[in-house]
Amino acid sequence: MNVDLQHEEMFYQLALSYVPSIGTKTGRLLLEQYENATTIFKAPLKELKKSGISEIKAKGFKDAEVLKKAEDELNFVLKKDIQLIYPGNHYPERLANCADAPLLLYYKGNADLNAAKVVAIVGTRKNTDYGHQLCEELVEGLQPLENILIVSGMALGIDGVAHKKCVQLGMPTVGVLGHGLDRIYPHSHKELGNEMVENGGLLTEFPSGTLPDRNNFPMRNRVVAGMSDVTVVVESSISGGALITAHMASGYNREVAAYPGRVNDSRSAGCNELIRTNVAALISKPQDLIEMMNWDSERKPKAVQKQLFINFSPEEQQVVDLLQTRDSVHADELYHHTGLGSSILAATLLQLEMQNIIKALPGKYYRMY
Numbered sequence: 237m238n239v240d241l242q243h244e245e246m247f248y249q250l251a252l253s254y255v256p257s258i259g260t261k262t263g264r265l266l267l268e269q270y271e272n273a274t275t276i277f278k279a280p281l282k283e284l285k286k287s288g289i290s291e292i293k294a295k296g297f298k299d300a301e302v303l304k305k306a307e308d309e310l311n312f313v314l315k316k317d318i319q320l321i322y323p324g325n326h327y328p329e330r331l332a333n334c335a336d337a338p339l340l341l342y343y344k345g346n347a348d349l350n351a352a353k354v355v356a357i358v359g360t361r362k363n364t365d366y367g368h369q370l371c372e373e374l375v376e377g378l379q380p381l382e383n384i385l386i387v388s389g390m391a392l393g394i395d396g397v398a399h400k401k402c403v404q405l406g407m408p409t410v411g412v413l414g415h416g417l418d419r420i421y422p423h424s425h426k427e428l429g430n431e432m433v434e435n436g437g438l439l440t441e442f443p444s445g446t447l448p449d450r451n452n453f454p455m456r457n458r459v460v461a462g463m464s465d466v467t468v469v470v471e472s473s474i475s476g477g478a479l480i481t482a483h484m485a486s487g488y489n490r491e492v493a494a495y496p497g498r499v500n501d502s503r504s505a506g507c508n509e510l511i512r513t514n515v516a517a518l519i520s521k522p523q524d525l526i527e528m529m530n531w532d533s534e535r536k537p538k539a540v541q542k543q544l545f546i547n548f549s550p551e552e553q554q555v556v557d558l559l560q561t562r563d564s565v566h567a568d569e570l571y572h573h574t575g576l577g578s579s580i581l582a583a584t585l586l587q588l589e590m591q592n593i594i595k596a597l598p599g600k601y602y603r604m605y
Contacts, residue, residue: 243310248273249322250313251306253340253443255296262289263339267323312444318417319343330354333568334462334488338441341459342417345437347408349463351385352563353531356464356485358457358478359394359471360503367471367503368397370495374468375401377522381531385410387464389456390429390438392422394470394478403431412460413440414452421448454480461485465599466529469494469516472506479506482516491598492516493525530597546593551576551584559594559604567600 239247252263252273269287270276276284277297284294296302313320321327321341328349331337343349355378359367371394378384386402388395390411402409411432415421417440420429429438441459442452457480461467467485469492472478482492494516497504510516519525526532548556554574559565571581585602588594594602 239307239310243314245272245274246313246320247306247310248277249320249340250309250443251277251297251302254302254305255293255299256302257293258289258296260336260339262293264323267339272324273322309443312418313342316417317344321349328463329569330464330490330566331459331462333566334458336458337462338459341439341441342443343437343439344417345410345433345439347385347410347436348383349385349410349437349439351408352383353381353529354385354387354464355525356387356460356467356481357394357398358388358460358467358469358481360473360476360478360506361391361393361395362503363393363397363471364501364503366497367394367495371397371470372401374398374470374522374525375405375407377526379405379407381526384408385436387412387460389414389453389460389477389481390420390425391477392424396425396428398470399425399428399432399436402436403428406435409436411436411438412456412463413438413442413448414456415448416440416442416444416446418444419448453477457481458484461490462488464490465601466491466493466525468492468519468525469507469510471495471497471503473502474505474509476506479510482510486515489600491529493519493528495519528598546591549584551580552588552593555581555584555588555602556593556604559602562603564597564601564603567602570602 266276266287281294284297285291321343322339357371375386375398386398386407386409388398388411390413399409399411409432417438420426432438457477461481461484467482469478469482485492492515494507494510496511496518497507511518517528555570558570558573589596592605595605596602
């Protein structure tokens, strides 16, 4: 294969996505064991089999067709100035905490996927004037917040309204696609997509040549939900794709909010059901969301002098040391960085909360008081 050393890891990350029967779970385990994709592919067949995969799967890493597909895709990526994102290479931190997160993402744009505040706005493809107005008001209301990113799925309806309003206001917005970056679907959003690349971006887990097949969109929805702090459903029917995104977000322990609608309006039935079943919090204006996410409170100075007189346990000190370096930290990140068991960490966090040392935020985030 004609791949230079500069792009070797990119090449093998692509190849990993083409190996038959190697899904996200197995791929992650192999990457943890071998540290990078290059080492996996250069490992002898006998060694790969010792990693717990079958001989048939192991042979996939030596398949010439797999390597040829990876080479072709690498050429496309380099030609179109597309960024390859994978663990250890600018991967969205929030998404990385999801067990079913893609191993590889294709990205074209300049928005920070790890912005301080990431809001997903989703809804029906056949929105009413009511939904259109609410969506635009929401984006406008969030504009004053610092380091905020709006994410949606580039679909017709509410998705498009959110993206377009962001473009008008100069706010970064990222569209997550259910197909490859060699096209934009729907075609009517082609100009919008090009504008988003200039101040935002387009993101997908699918390689070039992937058509916008129906089965791809639930996969797209999990990326939207997983990379966001909160998912807002503006308008949705009882069986709309936006509800799938909302339930995925809830499953990831992320916040969900929804605008209520009239009880006899089918295009608000999904929102009303999310609120009725306590999956989503009811919001009626942007400020409700801002307060819900605790984004309106001014940060209080850290009580450094107070902490000097507190004798923390070793576990508490680990948590405090990490929180002092960030505005907020997710519980999953605390778990990984401290190495504490889940029950010990939970007890430690509770003890620090009771002492008013730390504060719990929505979405399982924590910060210093």
